[in-house]
Amino acid sequence: MISKYFLWTSVLIMNLLLLSSCLGSSNDGDLEYSPDAQIYSFSMASKADTLNLLRTTEFSIDQVNSRIFNKKPLPYQFHVDSVVLNIRGANNLSTFSYVTIQLIPDSSFAWVQSDSIEVSRLHKIITTAPDGITKKTYEIQLYIYQQDPYIMSWEKVAEDYLPTTVNQQKTVEFNNRFITYYIANGAVNATSSSASDGNNWTTASVTGLPPAIQLSSLTVSENYIFAIDDDNRLFRTSDGFTWTQVVTEFPIVTIYGVIPSATDDILVMVNDSSTSKLAITEDFTSLQLVEMNSGTPADLPVKNFSAVQIESTTSYTIKYLAIAGGSKADDTDSNDIWILQEKGGEIYALKSKKSESVSVDGSSIFFYDEKPYILVASGGKNSLLYSDNYGLDWKPAEENQSLPATFNYRKNASVITDNNNIWIFGGVSQAQTQIRDVWKGRLNKFDLN
Structure with a gap:
C-alpha cells in the first residue's frame, strides 16, 4: 500500500518538474526581435x-x-x-x-x-x-513653393526660322519632332526640330502634297498625319514628309481631330450626296456615319478652327474634343467653343459658356496643366482664357499668366504642349504677314521637376 502511494507521488513530482523546466526555458534571450528599421x-x-x-x-x-x-x-x-x-x-x-x-x-x-x-x-x-x-x-x-507656382514665364526660342516668302503655315508634333509645314512660292515645304528643342531646325523636302492643301486641316493620329485639300481629297503620311492620297467612301469636308473614347476614332465631316454629315473612322479605310444628339453639322465650323483633346486624369467620363473659332460651310464666322463627345454611336455637342464680347476668331485652343486654355487676339494684343471645369465655362487668365510685351500680336498660331511647356509657333500678324518665331511658356510649378 505504501509502495503504491509512493509510486503515484513520484510520477506527480516528475511531471511538475518537467513542466517547470519547460516553462523556465522561455527567457528573454530566446525571443527574436525584428531587425527591420524601415519607416513605412x-x-x-x-x-x-x-x-x-x-x-x-x-x-x-x-x-x-x-x-x-x-x-x-x-x-x-x-x-x-x-x-x-x-x-x-x-x-x-x-x-x-x-x-x-x-x-x-x-x-x-x-x-x-x-x-x-x-x-x-x-x-x-x-x-x-x-x-x-x-x-x-x-x-x-519638406518642399514648399519658393515663388508663385502659377506665374507663367516665357522665352523666345527661335526667330526667322522660316523663309520670308511663306504665305501659309502650321506646326504639328509627330514622332517626337516638331514639323512646320509651309507654303512658299506655290510649293509645300517643311522644316523640323526635335520636340525637346525648337531652336535648331532642319529643312526637309515634302512630296505628294498639292499646293491646294489646307494646312489648317493637318491632324495627327497615332500612326499618321492626315490633311485635306480644297477638293476634299484626303492625304496621309507615316513619316511626316512622304504623302500619298487616300481614296475615301465620301469626300472629306473637314477633319475635327481624334475624339477621346474607347476607340479614339477620328471625327470628320463628310459630303454624303450634297448633305454634310458627321462620321468617325479609325484610319479612313471605312467611315461610320453618326448623328448629332443636338443641333446639326451646319452649326459647326469647317475651316480655320483649332481643336484639342480634353481628358481628365482623375475622371474617366471627361473625354472631349474641343474646337474653337473658324468658319462654317456658309462662310460665316463661328465665335463659339464647342465641346464634342462620342457616346453610344452619337456625337453630343455642347457650346461652352463665355463672354459674347470675347472673339475666338483666329484663336488657338490647347490643354495644359490639366486645364484647357485658349490664346485669343483682341485690341491689338493676345491674351489667355482658361477653364477650370474642362471647357464648360471660360474666364480670363490672371495677370501672372499674361504674355510678355515682346510677344507680337498674332492670329492662327500653332500651339503644342508637353508635360511642362507651352510651345507657340508663328501665326498671322495684324498686317496679315506670316510670323516666323517660336515661343516657349512654362508655369513655375514645373521648375521643381
Missing part, C-alpha cells in the same frame, strides 16, 4: 495649420536612397513654426526600439510621439529596429 508610414501635422494642408500632404518614402519627401510642394508662402510627427514601422505591434531626431545644425534628441519639432531645423530621422541593433537614417525634405 510618415506624416506631420501642426496646430498652426488651420487649413490642414500638412495633414493631407502625402509623403514618399524612398527606402533605397533613405529620403522622405513630399512630391507635391506645399503652397507658396506656407509657413508653420513647429510640427508633430507620426512615424510608423512595419506594424504597430513591432515598434522601433527608439527614434532619434537630428536637427540643423548639430543637435539631436530621442523622439516621442508628442514632441513638437521646429520644422525649419528638421534634418534627419534615425530609427533603431526592435532588435536594438539595426539602424536606418532618413533625410527629411
Whole structure:
C-alpha cells in the first residue's frame, strides 16, 4: 500500500518538474526581435495649420536612397513654426526600439510621439529596429513653393526660322519632332526640330502634297498625319514628309481631330450626296456615319478652327474634343467653343459658356496643366482664357499668366504642349504677314521637376 502511494507521488513530482523546466526555458534571450528599421508610414501635422494642408500632404518614402519627401510642394508662402510627427514601422505591434531626431545644425534628441519639432531645423530621422541593433537614417525634405507656382514665364526660342516668302503655315508634333509645314512660292515645304528643342531646325523636302492643301486641316493620329485639300481629297503620311492620297467612301469636308473614347476614332465631316454629315473612322479605310444628339453639322465650323483633346486624369467620363473659332460651310464666322463627345454611336455637342464680347476668331485652343486654355487676339494684343471645369465655362487668365510685351500680336498660331511647356509657333500678324518665331511658356510649378 505504501509502495503504491509512493509510486503515484513520484510520477506527480516528475511531471511538475518537467513542466517547470519547460516553462523556465522561455527567457528573454530566446525571443527574436525584428531587425527591420524601415519607416513605412510618415506624416506631420501642426496646430498652426488651420487649413490642414500638412495633414493631407502625402509623403514618399524612398527606402533605397533613405529620403522622405513630399512630391507635391506645399503652397507658396506656407509657413508653420513647429510640427508633430507620426512615424510608423512595419506594424504597430513591432515598434522601433527608439527614434532619434537630428536637427540643423548639430543637435539631436530621442523622439516621442508628442514632441513638437521646429520644422525649419528638421534634418534627419534615425530609427533603431526592435532588435536594438539595426539602424536606418532618413533625410527629411519638406518642399514648399519658393515663388508663385502659377506665374507663367516665357522665352523666345527661335526667330526667322522660316523663309520670308511663306504665305501659309502650321506646326504639328509627330514622332517626337516638331514639323512646320509651309507654303512658299506655290510649293509645300517643311522644316523640323526635335520636340525637346525648337531652336535648331532642319529643312526637309515634302512630296505628294498639292499646293491646294489646307494646312489648317493637318491632324495627327497615332500612326499618321492626315490633311485635306480644297477638293476634299484626303492625304496621309507615316513619316511626316512622304504623302500619298487616300481614296475615301465620301469626300472629306473637314477633319475635327481624334475624339477621346474607347476607340479614339477620328471625327470628320463628310459630303454624303450634297448633305454634310458627321462620321468617325479609325484610319479612313471605312467611315461610320453618326448623328448629332443636338443641333446639326451646319452649326459647326469647317475651316480655320483649332481643336484639342480634353481628358481628365482623375475622371474617366471627361473625354472631349474641343474646337474653337473658324468658319462654317456658309462662310460665316463661328465665335463659339464647342465641346464634342462620342457616346453610344452619337456625337453630343455642347457650346461652352463665355463672354459674347470675347472673339475666338483666329484663336488657338490647347490643354495644359490639366486645364484647357485658349490664346485669343483682341485690341491689338493676345491674351489667355482658361477653364477650370474642362471647357464648360471660360474666364480670363490672371495677370501672372499674361504674355510678355515682346510677344507680337498674332492670329492662327500653332500651339503644342508637353508635360511642362507651352510651345507657340508663328501665326498671322495684324498686317496679315506670316510670323516666323517660336515661343516657349512654362508655369513655375514645373521648375521643381
